[in-house]
Amino acid sequence: MKLFSYWRSLASFRVRIALNLKGVPCDIETIDLLEGDQFRDSYLAVNPQPVVPTLVDGGTALFQSLAIVEYLDETCPEPPLLPADPTGRARVRGIAQIASSDSHPLIVPRIRKYLTEDLELSDEQLAAWIRNWMGAGLAAMEAHLAAGSDTGTFCHGDRPGLADLCLVPQVVGSRMFGCRMDPYPTAMRVFETCMALDAFADAHPTKQPDFPSDA
Amino acid sequence: MKLFSYWRSLASFRVRIALNLKGVPCDIETIDLLEGDQFRDSYLAVNPQPVVPTLVDGGTALFQSLAIVEYLDETCPEPPLLPADPTGRARVRGIAQIASSDSHPLIVPRIRKYLTEDLELSDEQLAAWIRNWMGAGLAAMEAHLAAGSDTGTFCHGDRPGLADLCLVPQVVGSRMFGCRMDPYPTAMRVFETCMALDAFADAHPTKQPDFPSDA
Numbered sequence: 495m496k497l498f499s500y501w502r503s504l505a506s507f508r509v510r511i512a513l514n515l516k517g518v519p520c521d522i523e524t525i526d527l528l529e530g531d532q533f534r535d536s537y538l539a540v541n542p543q544p545v546v547p548t549l550v551d552g553g554t555a556l557f558q559s560l561a562i563v564e565y566l567d568e569t570c571p572e573p574p575l576l577p578a579d580p581t582g583r584a585r586v587r588g589i590a591q592i593a594s595s596d597s598h599p600l601i602v603p604r605i606r607k608y609l610t611e612d613l614e615l616s617d618e619q620l621a622a623w624i625r626n627w628m629g630a631g632l633a634a635m636e637a638h639l640a641a642g643s644d645t646g647t648f649c650h651g652d653r654p655g656l657a658d659l660c661l662v663p664q665v666v667g668s669r670m671f672g673c674r675m676d677p678y679p680t681a682m683r684v685f686e687t688c689m690a691l692d693a694f695a696d697a698h699p700t701k702q703p704d705f706p707s708d709a
Numbered sequence: 710m711k712l713f714s715y716w717r718s719l720a721s722f723r724v725r726i727a728l729n730l731k732g733v734p735c736d737i738e739t740i741d742l743l744e745g746d747q748f749r750d751s752y753l754a755v756n757p758q759p760v761v762p763t764l765v766d767g768g769t770a771l772f773q774s775l776a777i778v779e780y781l782d783e784t785c786p787e788p789p790l791l792p793a794d795p796t797g798r799a800r801v802r803g804i805a806q807i808a809s810s811d812s813h814p815l816i817v818p819r820i821r822k823y824l825t826e827d828l829e830l831s832d833e834q835l836a837a838w839i840r841n842w843m844g845a846g847l848a849a850m851e852a853h854l855a856a857g858s859d860t861g862t863f864c865h866g867d868r869p870g871l872a873d874l875c876l877v878p879q880v881v882g883s884r885m886f887g888c889r890m891d892p893y894p895t896a897m898r899v900f901e902t903c904m905a906l907d908a909f910a911d912a913h914p915t916k917q918p919d920f921p922s923d924a
Contacts, residue, residue: 556800563805581771585776595810
């Protein structure tokens, strides 16, 4: 398999964790979003949407991080990333989608570019925007984790899964942009538990081969 | 079952289509997002994140539209909303997530409120923002649909499913905000095919009991 990834992409981070949890070896090809690699014809031939990640498995190019993770879970079932019962699966997918749908899409590079270039936001306004929407996502995840009787060592029970591999990048990204993390004690407890595992730690942006030494 | 929904919510629209395709009867309770119903304690007790939809099935509150749709697909398997093969499932989920993650979250009421109230965007700037991100989503969906050999009468083959129930609200929302639709001929062909089915037509915002007569 080959993953088109960028060290700082939180969506790529999710897929890297899933690959590590499954123990699936994978080549990484860097798509530098800040350099515009995602707009090159060679990449658009793989994924017509200029975003990462894309996972190529044999002749198939898979796109959108959660679709890729579910594919990995269906094709490499052990260890499972979703619980067995429909209610548990819905809870895990719901927590994951708070990050992947309601929070992270608001702060990706193309949005920051539009906000600063087209709408001429100041650095302070941009930082406030990012913290607001990353914080709203964390608050919603915290509310579900703190209230849910299914919350265990991890987001759901005592095995890491789809919700955890969305929570961890959400926390890493929020810290990168200076969010306060003390309002989210349950999320932070789960985050620390995850980061003690190699599958999560090795997928961290700063551990990637394309992480720049001067970043 | 009971769906907390709002007539104009595109995420609620997705779940309404799924319920109709499955033939699952469901009570609807209106959460008027513009009136702030989502912040009432009675709703936050059901879903701690102040968004719609929420589907209550027995004692379980399900949240996030695609998690809800996958739950319905797992608990009421006929007709299936996803193909049987992992590659097809990943394609359908990926197309769905272009709408649910990369496009629609950028134009929901809470974002429009922040753009106009906190950032003081003009009506023109707001309209340009909405058209830009809804258009980018449609362009990505069109690229996958036009290029994909699995595209059939519907987004994937000849049966409506998860990608279609995301595409249709994406088109309806884009038209509502004045997007040009002629760059997306494949998407529009699939849209028209879907809208000829009662399951889609009956789920349309203007057919909802809370659609205001003066809208």
